[in-house]
Amino acid sequence: MIDDAGTYGSPVIRVRDLTVGLTHGDQKNVVENVSFEVGPGETLCVVGESGSGKSVTAFSIMGLLQKNALEPTSGEVFLGDENLLQARPERMRQLRSARMSMVFQEPMTALNPVEKVGKQIEEVLLLHSKMGAAARRQRTLEMLDTVHLPDPQRIYDSFPHQLSGGQRQRVVICIALILEPDLLIADEPTTALDVTTQQQILTLIREMQERQNTAVLFITHDMGVVADIADRVVVMRDGNVVEVADKETILRSPSHDYTRMLISSVPSLVPEPRQPLHTETVLSVAGLNKTFQKKRFLRSASEIQAVADLNLTLRQKEILGVVGQSGSGKSTVARCIVGLEEPTSGDITICGDRLQGARSAERRQMRRHIQMVFQDPYRSLNPRVKVGRSMVEGSTNFGTPHDAAMGRAEELMELVGLSTAALDRYPHQFSGGQRQRICIARALMLEPAVLVADEAVSALDVSVQEQVLELLDEIRERTGVGILFITHDLRVAARICDSIFVMNQGRIVEHGPAEHVLGRPEEEYTQKLFEAAPGRHWDFRNFCPV
Amino acid sequence: ETLRVVMQSGLRITDPIMTTAFITRDHGYMIYDTLLGVDSDFNVRPQMADWEVSEDEKTYTFTLRDGLAWHDGAPVTAEDCVASIKRWADIDSTAKPLMTMVDNIEVVDDKSFKVQLNTPTTLLLAGLSKMSSRAPFMMPKRIAETPASESIDEYVGSGPFVFVEEEFQPGIKVAYEKFEEYVPRDEPPSWTAGGKDVKVDRVEWLTMPDQMTAINALQSGEVDFIQQVPFDLLPLVENASDIDVNILDPLGAWTYFRMNWLHSPFDNKLVRQAAIAAVDQEDVMQALVGNPEYYRTCAAIMGCGNVNGDEYGKEWVVEGQIEKAKSLLEEAGYDDTPVVIMAPTDLAMVVPQPIVIGDALRKAGFNVQMKMMDWQTLAAQQGNQDAPSEGGWNIFSTYSILATSGDPFGNTPLSTDGRESWAGWPDVPEISELRLDYAKAASVEEQKEIAKRIQKIAIDEGVVGPLGQFRIPAAWSSEWSGFLESPITLFWNISKED
Amino acid sequence: MTRRGLLLRRLRLAFGGGPALVSLVILTLVLLMAVFAPLLATADPTAIAPADRLSGLTIEHPLGTDAYGRDVYSRVLHGARVSLLVGAGAALVSVAVGLVIGVFAGYFRALDSVIMRTMDGIMAIPSILLAIALISLTGASLLTVLVAITIPEIPRVVRLVRSVILNVRSEAYVEAAITLGSPVRRILLRHMVPNTVAPLIVQGTFVFASAILTEATLSFLGAGLPTEIPSWGNIMSEGRSYFQLFPGLVLWPGLALALTLLSVNVLGDVLRDTLDPKMEKRT
Amino acid sequence: MLPYVLKRVLSAVPVMIIVAVVIFALLRLTPGDPAAILAGNDATGEQLAQIRESLGLDEPILVQLATWCKNIISGDLGVSLLSGVPVTKMIADRVGPTLALAVGTISVTILVAIPMGIVAAGRLGGYLDRIVMALSVLGFSVPIFVTGYVLIYFFSLKLGWLPVQGYRPPSEGLFPFLQRLVLPVLALSGVYIALVARITRSSIIEVLGEDYIRTARAKGATGRRILLRHALRNAAVPIVTIIGIGIASLITGVVVTESVFNLPGLGRLVVEAVLARDYPVIQGLILLFSFTYILINLVVDILYTVFDPRIRY
Ligand SMILES: Nc1ncnc2c1ncn2[C@@H]1O[C@H](COP(=O)(O)OP(=O)(O)OP(=O)(O)O)[C@@H](O)[C@H]1O
Ligand SMILES: Nc1ncnc2c1ncn2[C@@H]1O[C@H](COP(=O)(O)OP(=O)(O)OP(=O)(O)O)[C@@H](O)[C@H]1O
Numbered sequence A: 001m002i003d004d005a006g007t008y009g010s011p012v013i014r015v016r017d018l019t020v021g022l023t024h025g026d027q028k029n030v031v032e033n034v035s036f037e038v039g040p041g042e043t044l045c046v047v048g049e050s051g052s053g054k055s056v057t058a059f060s061i062m063g064l065l066q067k068n069a070l071e072p073t074s075g076e077v078f079l080g081d082e083n084l085l086q087a088r089p090e091r092m093r094q095l096r097s098a099r100m101s102m103v104f105q106e107p108m109t110a111l112n113p114v115e116k117v118g119k120q121i122e123e124v125l126l127l128h129s130k131m132g133a134a135a136r137r138q139r140t141l142e143m144l145d146t147v148h149l150p151d152p153q154r155i156y157d158s159f160p161h162q163l164s165g166g167q168r169q170r171v172v173i174c175i176a177l178i179l180e181p182d183l184l185i186a187d188e189p190t191t192a193l194d195v196t197t198q199q200q201i202l203t204l205i206r207e208m209q210e211r212q213n214t215a216v217l218f219i220t221h222d223m224g225v226v227a228d229i230a231d232r233v234v235v236m237r238d239g240n241v242v243e244v245a246d247k248e249t250i251l252r253s254p255s256h257d258y259t260r261m262l263i264s265s266v267p268s269l270v271p272e273p274r275q276p277l278h279t280e281t282v283l284s285v286a287g288l289n290k291t292f293q294k295k296r297f298l299r300s301a302s303e304i305q306a307v308a309d310l311n312l313t314l315r316q317k318e319i320l321g322v323v324g325q326s327g328s329g330k331s332t333v334a335r336c337i338v339g340l341e342e343p344t345s346g347d348i349t350i351c352g353d354r355l356q357g358a359r360s361a362e363r364r365q366m367r368r369h370i371q372m373v374f375q376d377p378y379r380s381l382n383p384r385v386k387v388g389r390s391m392v393e394g395s396t397n398f399g400t401p402h403d404a405a406m407g408r409a410e411e412l413m414e415l416v417g418l419s420t421a422a423l424d425r426y427p428h429q430f431s432g433g434q435r436q437r438i439c440i441a442r443a444l445m446l447e448p449a450v451l452v453a454d455e456a457v458s459a460l461d462v463s464v465q466e467q468v469l470e471l472l473d474e475i476r477e478r479t480g481v482g483i484l485f486i487t488h489d490l491r492v493a494a495r496i497c498d499s500i501f502v503m504n505q506g507r508i509v510e511h512g513p514a515e516h517v518l519g520r521p522e523e524e525y526t527q528k529l530f531e532a533a534p535g536r537h538w539d540f541r542n543f544c545p546v
Numbered sequence B: 001e002t003l004r005v006v007m008q009s010g011l012r013i014t015d016p017i018m019t020t021a022f023i024t025r026d027h028g029y030m031i032y033d034t035l036l037g038v039d040s041d042f043n044v045r046p047q048m049a050d051w052e053v054s055e056d057e058k059t060y061t062f063t064l065r066d067g068l069a070w071h072d073g074a075p076v077t078a079e080d081c082v083a084s085i086k087r088w089a090d091i092d093s094t095a096k097p098l099m100t101m102v103d104n105i106e107v108v109d110d111k112s113f114k115v116q117l118n119t120p121t122t123l124l125l126a127g128l129s130k131m132s133s134r135a136p137f138m139m140p141k142r143i144a145e146t147p148a149s150e151s152i153d154e155y156v157g158s159g160p161f162v163f164v165e166e167e168f169q170p171g172i173k174v175a176y177e178k179f180e181e182y183v184p185r186d187e188p189p190s191w192t193a194g195g196k197d198v199k200v201d202r203v204e205w206l207t208m209p210d211q212m213t214a215i216n217a218l219q220s221g222e223v224d225f226i227q228q229v230p231f232d233l234l235p236l237v238e239n240a241s242d243i244d245v246n247i248l249d250p251l252g253a254w255t256y257f258r259m260n261w262l263h264s265p266f267d268n269k270l271v272r273q274a275a276i277a278a279v280d281q282e283d284v285m286q287a288l289v290g291n292p293e294y295y296r297t298c299a300a301i302m303g304c305g306n307v308n309g310d311e312y313g314k315e316w317v318v319e320g321q322i323e324k325a326k327s328l329l330e331e332a333g334y335d336d337t338p339v340v341i342m343a344p345t346d347l348a349m350v351v352p353q354p355i356v357i358g359d360a361l362r363k364a365g366f367n368v369q370m371k372m373m374d375w376q377t378l379a380a381q382q383g384n385q386d387a388p389s390e391g392g393w394n395i396f397s398t399y400s401i402l403a404t405s406g407d408p409f410g411n412t413p414l415s416t417d418g419r420e421s422w423a424g425w426p427d428v429p430e431i432s433e434l435r436l437d438y439a440k441a442a443s444v445e446e447q448k449e450i451a452k453r454i455q456k457i458a459i460d461e462g463v464v465g466p467l468g469q470f471r472i473p474a475a476w477s478s479e480w481s482g483f484l485e486s487p488i489t490l491f492w493n494i495s496k497e498d
Numbered sequence C: 001m002t003r004r005g006l007l008l009r010r011l012r013l014a015f016g017g018g019p020a021l022v023s024l025v026i027l028t029l030v031l032l033m034a035v036f037a038p039l040l041a042t043a044d045p046t047a048i049a050p051a052d053r054l055s056g057l058t059i060e061h062p063l064g065t066d067a068y069g070r071d072v073y074s075r076v077l078h079g080a081r082v083s084l085l086v087g088a089g090a091a092l093v094s095v096a097v098g099l100v101i102g103v104f105a106g107y108f109r110a111l112d113s114v115i116m117r118t119m120d121g122i123m124a125i126p127s128i129l130l131a132i133a134l135i136s137l138t139g140a141s142l143l144t145v146l147v148a149i150t151i152p153e154i155p156r157v158v159r160l161v162r163s164v165i166l167n168v169r170s171e172a173y174v175e176a177a178i179t180l181g182s183p184v185r186r187i188l189l190r191h192m193v194p195n196t197v198a199p200l201i202v203q204g205t206f207v208f209a210s211a212i213l214t215e216a217t218l219s220f221l222g223a224g225l226p227t228e229i230p231s232w233g234n235i236m237s238e239g240r241s242y243f244q245l246f247p248g249l250v251l252w253p254g255l256a257l258a259l260t261l262l263s264v265n266v267l268g269d270v271l272r273d274t275l276d277p278k279m280e281k282r283t
Numbered sequence D: 001m002l003p004y005v006l007k008r009v010l011s012a013v014p015v016m017i018i019v020a021v022v023i024f025a026l027l028r029l030t031p032g033d034p035a036a037i038l039a040g041n042d043a044t045g046e047q048l049a050q051i052r053e054s055l056g057l058d059e060p061i062l063v064q065l066a067t068w069c070k071n072i073i074s075g076d077l078g079v080s081l082l083s084g085v086p087v088t089k090m091i092a093d094r095v096g097p098t099l100a101l102a103v104g105t106i107s108v109t110i111l112v113a114i115p116m117g118i119v120a121a122g123r124l125g126g127y128l129d130r131i132v133m134a135l136s137v138l139g140f141s142v143p144i145f146v147t148g149y150v151l152i153y154f155f156s157l158k159l160g161w162l163p164v165q166g167y168r169p170p171s172e173g174l175f176p177f178l179q180r181l182v183l184p185v186l187a188l189s190g191v192y193i194a195l196v197a198r199i200t201r202s203s204i205i206e207v208l209g210e211d212y213i214r215t216a217r218a219k220g221a222t223g224r225r226i227l228l229r230h231a232l233r234n235a236a237v238p239i240v241t242i243i244g245i246g247i248a249s250l251i252t253g254v255v256v257t258e259s260v261f262n263l264p265g266l267g268r269l270v271v272e273a274v275l276a277r278d279y280p281v282i283q284g285l286i287l288l289f290s291f292t293y294i295l296i297n298l299v300v301d302i303l304y305t306v307f308d309p310r311i312r313y
C-alpha cells in the first residue's frame, strides 16, 4: 500500500480494517476490512459503483450509522489519536462539526425546511462555542460571505426553499466548515447539481481546504470530478477496497481490472465523427411554446416561459441530444412531445400526422408511435406489477391479444439482454440498470417511430450507463427508431448523439451535428457549459490526458 | 333561602294551556293560580274563588276572594278569569263535553261571574278544579286573549311564585321568586286546595339529562330535592342518613298499552284479548320498577284506589296467561300478521314496557316486530293511522297519572269514537254513551255503577291493556321539610330546618 | 433483500415483540367469541325474566343478569358480534365509499372542489343528529346506527385517498402508463388505487375503533341500537345506572370493549409502522 | 394572506348552503311534529293544524326554506318553536360552557399529548414508549360516559374534592368556574390525548428519518435538541391537522360530557332540539357548527404557514 501521507503531515483520519455489518440477519458485511488515511490538506476521493459501501464508510466515521440497522463490528477509526469507534456518544457529539464534519448529497433535503438558514449555521456555534448571540451572527455572516453567497444578510434570513440548490449546498458547506474542522467528508456533494453549479462548489471546497488545511474525504462516482480534485483515490467495490493509489496512478495505470473497467467506461467528451443521416423525418416540432401559469387570487397570474419558440426535427435512426443547464426546459419539451403536457402553442407532427387539431381518439393512435423512457429507473415501473404485465400493458391497450404481446415481450427482453424469465418477476428484483433496460424494452413494445429518453442514464453508474448507451445505439440500428435524448451530461451526449441541441432558458441557443457543437462550440453559453464539465482534460478511455 | 330542585324534565314549553306536558303543568302551579282546587279527599274546594249554585243546578256564580293580584300589580278581575276559562275551554279535552252543556259565561262585576248551564253537570266544577294536565290557570285578560293555538309570550300570573324571565334557560333552568304580595288562603294546604304559603325566597328548577348526575349531586349537597328518583337508582339514596326518600304523589301513575283497532290483527277483538292475556303485569312492573314497595298490579282502567277503580278481568289482565292467549289466537284465526310494537329508547318510564310486551306476545305466538325510536318520534307516530306495513303501528305503551284517570273523561284511553278518538282509535259507541251518562249522573254511586260497566266493556273489547300502577318516590336533603303530599309536585310550605 | 422479504421480516419483527402478538391473540379470541357466540352463550341474550333481574353472580348466570333479568354473559358474547359488526361495517363501508369518492376527487381535477366542499359540509353534520333523524325515519336498527356512524367518517377517508392519489399522479410509472395509452380505468385500478391500501388499512383500524365507541355514545344518548340487539355499547349504557351497585354491567362489556380496541389500535400502529414506507428510514 | 382568507371565507358560503339545505330536508323528512309536542297528548287534528299554521309549518317546504334563508340574511335565526325564546339568545346563553369545555379540552390535550408523543418518539421501542402508547390507546378504548362516572365517583363522591356537576360562568369567579370544569375536561380529553399523542409520535418518528435530522446530528446536536427543535416543528403540520379534525369532531363527545356533568351547553341543546324537533334551533346550531368548522379549518390552514414557511397562500 502506498503511504505518501507523509507529504501532508501525520494523517488526520486513519481507518484500519473497518468492517460494518447488519445488525439483523446474517447477510454478508456491508463494508469489509476497509483501510485508508487522509492527511491535512489532502483530498482523498472514494469512487466505486452504487451500493459499494462508500456512504456507509463515511457514516461510520461520523458515528451516524443508522441505529438498529448497521454497526461497525471490527476495525478502528482514528481521528488524530482518538479511536472514534470506542468514543462515547457524548464525545462524538463534541467532535462532530468541531473536528470533523460532513456535507451530504442532497442539498434539497439536508437543511431543516422550517428554520432560517442563518439560524441553522449558527446552531453549530451555539453547540460548540461560548460565543454571544451577536458574535455568532457576525461569524455566520462572514462565513456566508466566504462561500461567495451574494447578500449574506438576505441569505441569513432566508428559508431553505427560498434558495437554489447551489446556494443551499453552500449553506451546508458553511455548516460543515464554520468551526474549521480537521476533516471534511463530502458524500457526493454535487451529484444533484448542474455542471456549472457543480464546478463552483468544487472550487469552493478546494479554496476552503487550502485556507484551513482541511483533510477532505470526497465520495463521488464521477470520474471527471476525481480527475479534477483528487490527490489520492480509493476504489471500492462490494464493500471492499479494491485499490488505493494516487490519482495519476489510478487514472493512468490502474492495477486492478475493476478500476480499469470503471475508468474506461467514462465516455469521452469528444464525439466520434458520424455520418450525416438522410432518412425520413419521424418527428417535427415547430414553434413550440409552453408557459406555466401560477394562478394567484386577485392578482395577475405569474408566468414561467419554460419553452420558447422551439423547432426541431428528428429523423429515423437519428439520436438527437438535447443538453442544457438544469431548468432550461429540456424535460418540458419531452413532456409536450409525448403528450404529458399540453403545449401552449406550436405544432407537433409525428410520422407526418399533425397532433394538434386531431381528435382525442386519433391522438391516442398517433401517440403509440412515440414512447418515453424516464429518468428514474426505480420509479418508472409500478413496484406492484410484474414486469411481464408492465411490458404488455401498452400493446393490450391497443388491442393486441395478450399472448401475442407476451411473445413480443420475450423477444424484446432478449434484445435488451435480459432472460425471458425476467417477465415473471417484480421490478424490485432487478438492479437499476436492468430496470432501465426493461423500461426501454417496454417503450419498444409499441414499435414506436420515436423514443424520448429524458435523462435515461443519469441515475446509473458509469459502467451500467455504458451498457445502456450501447443498447440504445444498437436498438436504433436494428429498429430504426429515432431517439430524442435528453441529458445534462455532455460526455453522454458526445458518446451517443448524432446531433445536439443546446437549450438555455427555454430556447435553443445552438444546434448542429455533435462534432460541431461539442468540438467547436460557437455560443458563449455552450462554451461555458463545456468548460464546466469536470475532468475535461482527461481522456479516460485512453488513460491519458487529452 | 333557595330551594334547588331537579325536575324530571326540562321546561321548554311555557304555555300551560297549550300543552299537556307535566313539567309545564308544574310550572303553571308555580306562577298561576286556579279558581278551584282539589283536596286529598277529592273534594272540590275554593282557591281563588268560591261559588254558589242555583236551585236548578244550572247557574253557578263564582266570586273571587279578596287580595288577589297579578304579578304586575294589577288586581285580578272577573273579566280576566272569564277570558282565561274561554282560552282553556277552546282546547281542553274535558272542557269539550262540558262546553256542550254551557250556555254562556258572563261577567257580573269586577269580582264575580256567572256560568249558565243547559243541563246540570258535575263536569263544571270537575273541569275548573282539574289538576292535570291542562289545569285552567288564570291569566290577565290581555294574555288570555291569545288564540289557544299560539303560545303566550308574557308570563304574568297571580300564583305564589314569580317567573324570573331573564334567568329562564329552556331545558336547563327556571328560577322562581316568592311573590311577596300573594295572600294564601287560611286553610291548611291539601293538594291544590288550601293555603299556598311560600317559605323560601326562591326556587330553582334544574334539569339533569343524566339521572345519575342528579343523584350524585343530591349526595354531594349540590341540589336539595329530586322530583323523581329513577327506581334503578333508589338504592343509592335509600340508605343515606342525610337524604329522605318518600312518595309524595300518593296516587302515582298507571301504565298501559294501546292496540291499533284500524288494522289487522288488532281489528279483531279476540286477538286484542289474546294480547292482554299474554302480558304479565308482574313482569312489566319488575322490569320497570323492581321494588314491590313502589308498584302494584291492577286491572282497573280507572285506577285501583280510585273511587271508580273496578278490577273486572283481573284474572287474565294481571296474570300472564300464555295458554289462554294461544287458544284465543287460534280461535281468532291469527294469520301471523306482523305486530309492530313502537318502543322508545330514551324515556326511562316507558322503555321496559314494549320489551316485556314483545317478549310475552312472542311467547303467545305473535309475530312481533319491534320498532325502536326516540320518544318524540313515537309521540308523533301515535297519530299515524296508516297500516303498520306502511309506517304505521300496532302497539305502543305509555303511562298517565292516576289523579286524572279516575273518571272516564280525564282517562285518555277511554275515548272510543273510532278515528276521531285518541291513538288506537277504538270504536265502541257504548262507552261513548256511558261517558255522557256519567257526566249527567246525579250521585257518586250512580257514577260508580256506570264506571263499572265501562270497565267491563273496555276490557272485553280490548280498548286498553293495563300494565300496573307505580309510584315514583322523591328524594330530598334532610335539612328540608314541609314537602306536601300531592299528585302534583308543589313548592309551597317547604322550609329549611335549622 | 427483496421487497416482500423485507415486509415479512418487518412483520415478524413487529409480532415477535410482545404487544402486537398479544393483541393478535386477543382479537382472535374476541372474533372466535363473536363467531361462536350462539354456542358459547348459556342463554338467549334477549330472553327476559324480570323476576330474576340484577341477580349478581350465580352459577346459572356467571356474570349476573341485567335489569330485565337477561344473562349478562350471553349478552356480552352476542354483543361482541354486533360491536365487531358495527366496527367492521363502518370501517369497510367508509373506506369503500371514501375510496371511490376520493379517487374521483383526486384524479378528475374538475370535480375536486365540488366534492371536497360537499365533504366539508357532511363533516359539519354531527353523527348524533344524523342518528336521531334516521331513527325517526326508519326506526332504530343496526342499519341506521351504521349509517349514522359511517357517513361522518367518509369525508376523512376521502381526504386521505385524495391526497394519496394527488401524490401518485406524478409518479413516473403513472406517467409511463399514460404514454402507453392506458385507459383511465386501468391507470386508476392498476397503478393508483393500490397505493391507497396501506394508509387505508390504518385508517380502517381507526374507524373500526371509533365506530364502536360512537355506537356506545349513541346508545347513551338513546339513539343507539335497540336493546333487542345487544352490543357492548348498549349493554354499558343500559347498565350505567347500576354503575355503583352492580358495576359488572358496565365492567364486563367495558373490559371486552377496551381489550378489543386496545388490540385493534396496537395492530393499527404495527400495520402503520410496517406498511408505511416512510417509517423505514427512522433513526 | 388576506385575499386568501377572504377567498376561504367566501368558499365557506356554498358549504354552509349545502349543509343548511341538507339539514332542512333531513329534518322535514323525519316524522315528528313540533305541533304535536306543543299540543300534548289529547290534541285533535284541528288543533294541530291551527298550531302548525301559527308556527308557519303548514307552508310548502320550499317556502319555509326561502323564508328561513331570507331571515338568516338579515341576521334573524328565528325563535324556538317550543319556548319562543330567540334562537340567537338560546345559543348565546349556552355557548359559554361548550366553549369553556372545548378550550379546556384542547389546552389539556396539547399540554399533555404532545409531550407524551415526543417522549414516546424519543424512546422509540423502549419501555417508556410502550407505556405512553398503552396509556394513550387506553384513552381511546373507554366510552366517555364511563370515564365520566368513574371520575365523579372518585373525585367528587369519595374524595369530595370537586363538585359533581354544573357550570358557573367565569364572571362569577374564576375558582368556581375552573372547579366545575376540571372533571369534564379530563373526561373529554382522554380520547383526544390518545389521538394527538399517537399522531405526534408517528409524525416525529417520520421526521426523524429526514435528511436534515442527520445534518443536525452531524452538527453534534443532542437527542433532546433534535427532538424539540428540529423534529417537533417539522411534525407540527400533521399534529395541527389532527387537532383541527379533533375539534371539528368534538361535538358528539361534548354532548355526552355535557350530559354526564350537567353543563348547560350547546351539545345538549342539539340533542334536545333534535328530539323536540325544534327546527329553528337545530338549523341555527348546525349553521353555527358548520361555520365554526370552516373557521377551524381556516385557522388550521393559517397555522400551517406559521409552522411551515414553505406553505404560502
Ligand atoms: N440502513 C441500512 N440497512 C441495511 N442495509 C443498508 C443500510 N444502509 C446501507 N445499506 C446497504 O449497504 C450497502 C452499501 O451502501 P452505501 O449507501 O454505503 O452505498 P454507496 O456506495 O454510498 O452507494 P451510492 O453510490 O448509491 O450512494 C448497500 O448494499 C446498502 O443496501
Ligand atoms: N408543472 C410546472 N409548473 C410550473 N413550472 C414548471 C412546471 N414544470 C416545469 N416548470 C418550470 O419550467 C422550467 C423548465 O423546467 P424543466 O423541468 O423542463 O427543466 P429541465 O431542463 O428538464 O431541468 P432539469 O435538468 O433540472 O431536469 C423550470 O423553470 C421549471 O421550474
Ligand SMILES: [Mg+2]
Binding pocket: A054, A055, A056, A187
Ligand atoms: Mg452513497
Ligand SMILES: [Mg+2]
Binding pocket: A330, A331, A332, A455
Ligand atoms: Mg428535467
